[in-house]
Amino acid sequence: MSVSSSSAFSRRRLLGMTGASAAALALAACGGSDSGGSSSDGALTWYMWSGSNAEADAWKYVGDLVTKADPTTKITFQTSTFNDFWTKLTSQAASGKSADIVGMQAQRTPQFQQLLVPLDDSLAAMGVDGSEFDSKIYDGMKVDGKLVALPYDFGPSVIFYNRTAFQAAGLPEPAIGWTQDDFMTAAKALTKDSFYGYNAGSVIDGVVPWVLSQNGVAAVNDAGDLDVDNDAWKQTLQWYADLITKEKVAAPVPSANSSAAATNQFLSGNAAMTIDGPWSLINARATAKFEVGIAPMPAGASGSKTVTAGSGFGVSTSCKDPERAKKAVAVLTGVEAETYLGTQGRAFPSRTAQQTAWYEGNQLQSAKDVMDFSIENSVPFRTTAKWTQVNDTFSRYAVSAFNGDSTVADLVSRVQAQSK
Amino acid sequence: MAVTAPIVVGGDTTATARGGPSHGYRKGDGRSAIPFLTPGAIGFLAFTLFPVFASLAMSFFDWPVLGSPSFLGFGNYSELLSDTTFRTALVNTLVFVVLYVPINIVLSLGLAAWISPRIKGRRFYRVVFFVPAVTPIVGNAVVFSLLLTPNGLIDSTMKSLFGVGAPNFLGSTSWALPAVVMMSVWQGFGYNLLVFSAAMDAVPPSLTEAASIDGAGTVRQFFSIVLPLLSPSIFFATVLTLISSFQVFTQAYVLTGGGPGSSTTTLVMYLYQSGFQFFRLGFASAVAWVLFVIIMFITGLQFLAQKKWVHYDQ
Known part of the structure; x- marks a missing residue:
């Protein structure tokens, strides 16, 4: 009896201990899920978006280059999809636990500048020569004159067109020097039933190049303020x-939620032309069941003008070893990484000397003239600190304005209200 | 405090099960219960209780994601009063609730009544009707957006049958909210159908038999016997459906992104935008608490009103 009761007691104790260790494990798991914070042992975390396993593998390859350059540095790669990336980055920043190195789009730098360590004073120590980068994207990574990230890719917004459809219709293909009249003629000739000449999305990025080409202004004025409630934009x-x-050369905008719908309409063969960037070109050529060509913006009253946007890597302010992280960023955007990303078609390199890798690695020599022309005639995509609000408001109200449910005057006034 | 309460309860039941309350046993069981309860209690404290109070505190601050918070008092709440987007979101949510809840309850009740007699393939229908409720809502919404989009299945079918296309459901300010309601009903009625179907099976056949001997027809039987007996289930379903419909988010997020304009911006959508797109965590918390108070109030009203129409005795 006494034996059994003592064994019951010990069993209870044992169960109790199991419970306690389960609790400890749960706590440890909580602690382990903290994604940020580095230690002095050379471990760095790197947070970057990716859309597929192949893309993530390319980033991991680039991350390994950091360890190759400095064996004491170990990089842990963390990733999520592009849309989730910004939400997660925001919530990590809120808890002060961002990864040490974070991916950053040039047009989002004003919004996230507080999260990023300025790099200007460290460039020499990082071994970085700013002049080796294309100045448009290098400057695009500056907020108030301070460099907050180093770019790995960039590109001008250009017109993607369905070569097969143009040839079938016997139309001259869009090329350098084509005008908005040519654009309209082609769009009208190509539109038939549910196949449209142009894919008019409701995202502001896809509209800015048109405003630039027709009226010479962008969304943000020289003073750095949002300026869309004006006659040029209207x-x-x-x-x-x-x-x-x-004109009915573009389909009604389906809904406000997805910018992906813009390229999908084109890629699925429902629209002959769309606006996009070189970062999508390799994927577009692989996905589309027709030949994809690229052309610069058709020239309007202000010429053929477009914007360049791009992405890079910055060091977060919560990083405990910023010097190590800065050196890692230099490797991630270094010559070897850029050559690899360019050859793989993952990125149009921001380093001018490595851009040939993109053309040669992907049989894109024919695109070189269009790319050079578009880059030359582009301005950096300037934004404001509240760009998310601007972008979101534009997308939602553009649907009703473009479909004829409301006016463009209403649209621009609602967007302009996001400047405050 | 939350930790000690359940321990006593646990100790009690064990002691009773062993045949007699003993102070020593109680104590011992209580102590060994602690480790079992700790994981759950920690989870509850860390992931439920703490966020609840944190969000209440945050709603009194201007709390940006980057930078330091500053105290506003009732500033966020008074801003809500004059905020036109909030008012639109509130109206959209109410319209959604007013459309969605009755349609959902009537449809699920009707279909439950239809498959309630021993009709052939009844189990099959139950499964079929329940399938939308268990498929991921995001997947459903993506499929619906493909159906509803211009040149989508509905539009092209209508064009080939009648020569007239369907409206641009998700891109039109007047059609977007009804489209969201439609998708939500399709997604949501299966769960209530299952509840009603089970409750109808529990109706004693002796009652309906007695009624039919007294000369009551099927319709009379349904309204005078089955429906009153179903009232606890209807009450349960209405409360839950109402709460979940006030919290509608995913459908609008995936189908329309809150647009066009703000025609499908619901309260939770606005909360999400304020907090995670516009980075105003304090303001978003204030929206959450207003929503909580509304839901609390309406649920309270329902509980008061149930005394008048819910019959718990058989």
């Missing part, structure tokens, strides 16, 4: 809405 937006409602 005129271009009305023209753009007319593509859908009056």
Whole structure:
């Protein structure tokens, strides 16, 4: 009896201990899920978006280059999809636990500048020569004159077109020097039933190049302020809405939620032209069941003008070993990494000397003239600290304005209200 | 405090099960219960209780994601009063609730009544109707957006049958919210159907038999016997459906992104935008608490009103 009771007691104790260790494990798991924070043992965390396993593997390869350059540095790669990336980065920043190195889009730098360590004073120690980068994207990574990230890729917004459809219709293919009249003629000739000449998305990024080419202004003025509630914007937006409602060369905008729908309409063969960047070109050529060509923006009253956007890597302010992280960023955007990313078609290199890798590695020599021309005629995509609000408001209200449910004047005034 | 309460309860039941309450046993069981309860209690404290109070505290601050918070008092709440987008979101949510809840309850009740007699393939129908409820809502929404989009299945079918296309459901300010309601009903009725179907099976056949001997027809039987007996289930389903419909988010997020304009921006959508797109955590918390108070109030009203129409006795 006494034996059994003592064994019952010990069993209870044992169970108790199991419970306690389960609790400890749960706590440890909580601690382990903290993604940020580095230690002095050379471990760095790197957070970057990726859309597929192949893309993530390419980043891991680049991450290994850091360890190759300095064996004391170990990089842990963390990733999520592009859309989740910004939400997660924000919530990590809120808890002060960002990864040491974070991916950053040039047009989002004003919004995240507080999260990023300025790199200007460390460039010499990092072994970085700023002049080796294309100045448009290098400058695009500056906020108030301070460099907050080093770019790995960039590219001008250009027109993607369905070569097969153009050839079938016997139309001259868009090329350097084509005008907005040519654009409209082609769009009208190509539109038939549910196949449209142009894919008019509701995302502001896809509209800015049109405003630039027609009226010479962008969304942000020289003073750095949002400036869209003006005649230039209204005129271009009305023209753009007319593509859908009056000329009927573009499909009605389906809904406000997805910018991916813009390229999908093109890639699925439902629209002959769309606006996109070189970062999508390799994937577009692999996915589309037709030949994809690229052309610069058709020239309007202000010429053929476009914007360049791109992405890079910055060091977060919560990093405990910023000097090590800065050196790692230099490797991630270094010559070897850029050559690899370019050859793989993962990125159009921001380093001018490595851009040939992109053309040669992907049989894109034919695109070189268009790319050179578009880069030359581009301005960096300037944004404001509240760009998310601007982008979101534009997408939602553009749907009703472009479909004819409301006016472009209403659209620009609502977007302009996000400047405060 | 939350930790000690369940321990006493646990100790009690064990002691009773062993045939007699003993102070020594109680104590011992209580102590060994602690480790078992700790994981759950920690989870509850860390992931439920703490966030609840943290969000209440945050709603009194201007709390940006980057940078330091500053105290506002009731500033966020008074901003809500004059915020037109919030008002639109509130109206959209109410319209959604007013459309969704009755349609959902009537449809699920109707279909449950239809498959309630021993009709052939009844189990099959139950499964079929329940399938939408268990498929991921995001997947459903993506499929619906493909159906509803211009040149999508509905549009092209209508074009080939009638020569007239369907409206641009998700891109039109007048159609977007009804489209979201439609998708939500399709997604949501299966669960209530299952609840009602089970409750109808529990109706004693002796009652309906007695009624039919007294000359009551099927319709009379349904409204005078089955429906009153179903009232606890209807109450349960209504409360839960109402709460979940006030919290509608995913459908609008995936189908329309809250647009066009703000025609499908619901309260939770606005909360998400404020907190995670516009980085105003304090303001978003204030929205959450207003929503909580609304849901609490309406659920309270339902509980008061149930005394009048819910019959718990058989």
